[in-house]
Amino acid sequence: MHRVVVIGSGFAGLNAVxxxxxxxxxxxxxxxxxxxxxxxxxxxxxTGILSTGEIAPPTREVLRRQANATVALGEVVALDADARxxxxxxxxxxxxxxxxxxxxxxxxxxxSYFGNERFERFAHGMKSLEDALALRAQIFGAxxxxxxxxxxxxxxxELTFAIVGGGPTGVELAxxxxxxxxxxLVAEFRSFATTQxxxxxxxxxxxxxxxxxxxxxxxxxxxxxxxxxxxxxxTTVADIDGESITVAGPDGARRRIPAHTRIWxxxxxxxPLAQIVADATGAATDRLGRLAVAEDCxxxxxxxxxxxxxxxxxxxxxxxxxxxxxxxxxxxxxxAARAGGDAPPRPFRYHDLGTMAAVSRTSAVASFGRxxxxxxxxxxxxxxxxxxxxxxxxxxxxxVVHWAITFLGNAREERAI
Amino acid sequence: MHRVVVIGSGFAGLNAVxxxxxxxxxxxxxxxxxxxxxxxxxxxxxTGILSTGEIAPPTREVLRRQANATVALGEVVALDADARxxxxxxxxxxxxxxxxxxxxxxxxxxxSYFGNERFERFAHGMKSLEDALALRAQIFGAxxxxxxxxxxxxxxxELTFAIVGGGPTGVELAxxxxxxxxxxLVAEFRSFATTQxxxxxxxxxxxxxxxxxxxxxxxxxxxxxxxxxxxxxxTTVADIDGESITVAGPDGARRRIPAHTRIWxxxxxxxPLAQIVADATGAATDRLGRLAVAEDCxxxxxxxxxxxxxxxxxxxxxxxxxxxxxxxxxxxxxxAARAGGDAPPRPFRYHDLGTMAAVSRTSAVASFGRxxxxxxxxxxxxxxxxxxxxxxxxxxxxxVVHWAITFLGNAREERAI
Numbered sequence: 128m129h130r131v132v133v134i135g136s137g138f139a140g141l142n143a144v145x146x147x148x149x150x151x152x153x154x155x156x157x158x159x160x161x162x163x164x165x166x167x168x169x170x171x172x173x174t175g176i177l178s179t180g181e182i183a184p185p186t187r188e189v190l191r192r193q194a195n196a197t198v199a200l201g202e203v204v205a206l207d208a209d210a211r212x213x214x215x216x217x218x219x220x221x222x223x224x225x226x227x228x229x230x231x232x233x234x235x236x237x238x239s240y241f242g243n244e245r246f247e248r249f250a251h252g253m254k255s256l257e258d259a260l261a262l263r264a265q266i267f268g269a270x271x272x273x274x275x276x277x278x279x280x281x282x283x284x285e286l287t288f289a290i291v292g293g294g295p296t297g298v299e300l301a302x303x304x305x306x307x308x309x310x311x312l313v314a315e316f317r318s319f320a321t322t323q324x325x326x327x328x329x330x331x332x333x334x335x336x337x338x339x340x341x342x343x344x345x346x347x348x349x350x351x352x353x354x355x356x357x358x359x360x361x362t363t364v365a366d367i368d369g370e371s372i373t374v375a376g377p378d379g380a381r382r383r384i385p386a387h388t389r390i391w392x393x394x395x396x397x398x399p400l401a402q403i404v405a406d407a408t409g410a411a412t413d414r415l416g417r418l419a420v421a422e423d424c425x426x427x428x429x430x431x432x433x434x435x436x437x438x439x440x441x442x443x444x445x446x447x448x449x450x451x452x453x454x455x456x457x458x459x460x461x462x463a464a465r466a467g468g469d470a471p472p473r474p475f476r477y478h479d480l481g482t483m484a485a486v487s488r489t490s491a492v493a494s495f496g497r498x499x500x501x502x503x504x505x506x507x508x509x510x511x512x513x514x515x516x517x518x519x520x521x522x523x524x525x526x527v528v529h530w531a532i533t534f535l536g537n538a539r540e541e542r543a544i
Numbered sequence: 545m546h547r548v549v550v551i552g553s554g555f556a557g558l559n560a561v562x563x564x565x566x567x568x569x570x571x572x573x574x575x576x577x578x579x580x581x582x583x584x585x586x587x588x589x590x591t592g593i594l595s596t597g598e599i600a601p602p603t604r605e606v607l608r609r610q611a612n613a614t615v616a617l618g619e620v621v622a623l624d625a626d627a628r629x630x631x632x633x634x635x636x637x638x639x640x641x642x643x644x645x646x647x648x649x650x651x652x653x654x655x656s657y658f659g660n661e662r663f664e665r666f667a668h669g670m671k672s673l674e675d676a677l678a679l680r681a682q683i684f685g686a687x688x689x690x691x692x693x694x695x696x697x698x699x700x701x702e703l704t705f706a707i708v709g710g711g712p713t714g715v716e717l718a719x720x721x722x723x724x725x726x727x728x729l730v731a732e733f734r735s736f737a738t739t740q741x742x743x744x745x746x747x748x749x750x751x752x753x754x755x756x757x758x759x760x761x762x763x764x765x766x767x768x769x770x771x772x773x774x775x776x777x778x779t780t781v782a783d784i785d786g787e788s789i790t791v792a793g794p795d796g797a798r799r800r801i802p803a804h805t806r807i808w809x810x811x812x813x814x815x816p817l818a819q820i821v822a823d824a825t826g827a828a829t830d831r832l833g834r835l836a837v838a839e840d841c842x843x844x845x846x847x848x849x850x851x852x853x854x855x856x857x858x859x860x861x862x863x864x865x866x867x868x869x870x871x872x873x874x875x876x877x878x879x880a881a882r883a884g885g886d887a888p889p890r891p892f893r894y895h896d897l898g899t900m901a902a903v904s905r906t907s908a909v910a911s912f913g914r915x916x917x918x919x920x921x922x923x924x925x926x927x928x929x930x931x932x933x934x935x936x937x938x939x940x941x942x943x944v945v946h947w948a949i950t951f952l953g954n955a956r957e958e959r960a961i
Binding site: 160179180219238265274275525544 | 732
């Protein structure tokens with residue numbers, strides 16, 4: 128039986144495994160977490176809306192009925208492309224070797240500080256469940272701490288949330304922290320007004336959500352400002368330390384802003400696995416560390432190795448869940464065709480299904496080709512699409528309940544710190 | 545305004561605050577967590593059924609409409625009974641002093657190893673949300689690890705779950721791990737049978753659930769054995785290390801059993817706060833460190849200080865949620881009467897509403913006075929009572945969904961590790 132090893136249980140890897148359901152192959156999914164992660168909703172865990180299980184269904188359960196798929200927990204830390212095997216480090220530190228005939232690499236991205244690695248200690252990243260839980264403790268902890276602080280400047284610093292990065296993650300976090308400060312938490316504190324909180328969003332670009340049409344960026348910016356979020360565009364980060372962020376505005380002037388919560392949603396780069404693959408195969412990497420692939424998502428140097436999802440450098444495709452799902456399925460189709468002796472499928476072509484970002488409790492922007500939606504209509508589109516793409520029926524049910532609690536009842540239930 | 549400080553957001557403290565809703569007092573609830581904890585369902589977080597938010601609603605949200613109550617996050621580490629103030633350590637390590645006219649102490653219990661403190665490193669406790677999350681990672685991690693182990697003895701050790709303590713927590717954990725091994729996880733692993741798992745329950749007493757009628761203990765024991773749980777009664781723990789547990793059976797013979805998961809549900813003692821109160825007031829403590837109180841739940845030495853819940857030593861009352869709730873409400877009534885110049889209420893008298901323990905997915909034992917229920921009927925009683933007592937309507941809704949998922953669909957959604 129043709130052995131397929133898939134690395135990573137994200138959108139790319141999980142969809143590759145599922146697409147091999149009926150192929151005459153034996154699939155092993157190796158992942159460093161026991162769950163799939165619905166990354167676009169990570170910000171809702173960080174702001175107390177959803178539980179971890181709702182955006183992170185167990186991979187084993189998702190695949191329990193797929194008889195040709197085995198799930199294995201471990202981190203791939205080595206690749207021997209000649210021997211066709213990957214080296215997996217287990218939880219106890221021991222190593223195992225797993226042999227493949229075809230390999231699908233979907234290792235995803237990690238937070239990148241663009242050479243300012245010293246920022247890592249002082250600014251929360253937003254790529255993993257651990258990141259989101261740490262940020263949740265930080266955000267709700269800041270309000271708790273503020274209650275004990277009488278000195279105005281110290282309280283202001285405690286209640287300042289500095290977010291770097293005007294892409295969807297930064298915008299969605301800013302919007303939800305705004306909702307907390309101006310709506311959800313208002314009635315819960317007696318000794319100070321949570322509306323004193325300052326939420327600052329910094330980006331070097333002249334507008335937020337730069338991948339969206341300009342009109343939608345403007346709508347999103349207006350919705351954020353209605354929630355009290357201060358947008359600082361054309362502004363770059365000069366320094367971050369344990370108490371503050373220093374930025375340079377469009378005029379070049381530097382300002383140091385005391386801020387006890389600092390969030391880095393400004394950039395990503397390929398996970399270290401990409402470099403392991405590049406070293407083992409000679410494949411080229413781009414400036415984000417992504418691996419250059421041929422038009423069928425395989426490496427030119429090793430046609431039995433496929434790179435899918437965010438880690439793939441192909442035709443300038445962006446790091447979106449939809450690109451990951453489609454590329455994972457494409458690699459699976461190529462492998463299934465080879466294993467079955469069929470003609471290869473046509474080259475991978477991304478079908479753009481649109482992008483969206485939720486700005487507040489009742490407002491989102493959504494871009495589908497020439498159609499742009501915003502406000503409540505955009506939010507309804509956001510709701511339908513996200514429910515449709517959440518993995519697993521059961522999570523959809525509890526997620527709907529939690530969304531009703533949050534969006535109608537204005538409460539946050541998932542915030543034990 | 546009469547100032548009441550309540551320490552602890554458990555069943556006792558939270559119910560004391562709520563019972564002061566209409567009293568002419570200003571209440572400050574000081575707690576070291578930002579949530580109430582529904583401890584009787586902690587085992588369901590540890591076994592992947594419920595999310596943390598479902599058993600740990602935010603204290604602030606529970607009290608958001610109670611205008612005379614303020615919530616403050618911090619740990620009480622000092623008491624000056626003459627000055628009538630408590631010392632609170634904040635998250636940043638600084639200290640604050642909070643003055644009271646009346647004080648209600650509801651600090652609860654911590655895991656006790658009965659002088660074998662070296663066991664703590666090697667056996668999971670089950671008192672806090674952190675305990676439950678650590679145990680969840682251990683339990684689901686054991687099955688993940690077992691998949692990589694081919695050597696039979698090593699795999700058997702990885703899949704051996706040793707639970708010390710035959711009270712409700714030990715029984716409920718054993719039952720749910722049995723459910724995982726024999727039902728929920730069976731279809732998720734390909735390379736070994738999860739039914740190989742051994743679940744061992746140890747207790748020095750001759751039967752499990754010793755506070756229940758003998759007939760119900762026997763029913764619960766039979767239900768556990770049907771789930772593959774091995775009961776070792778009349779058996780004491782001689783040693784626990786990082787790989788095994790050593791027990792002495794009724795015949796006195798020692799046996800060392802390799803077990804990678806070791807759980808200590810055998811005992812509790814009063815949290816360190818009790819000793820702080822004893823030192824500051826001269827109040828007596830019993831062998832569990834609980835504080836002796838008068839029949840109105842106040843300290844004889846300091847009538848303005850009340851001790852409620854598990855930390856209270858009164859008439860041999862057991863450490864049950866219902867005792868905690870009733871004693872918290874009683875202390876509140878005494879304070880309200882004093883503040884309002886009314887006659888004091890009658891001495892505290894515990895109204896026994898019964899006890900129950902869920903053994904498996906469809907079986908529970910419930911004891912209401914002379915009425916004893918078991919099996920499916922017991923389970924229905926368990927369901928109704930637990931839903932009624934869960935704090936907050938919203939949590940009840942998602943909890944019902946998660947219970948439907950688990951008990952009907954046989955799946956575990958909350959197990960990201």
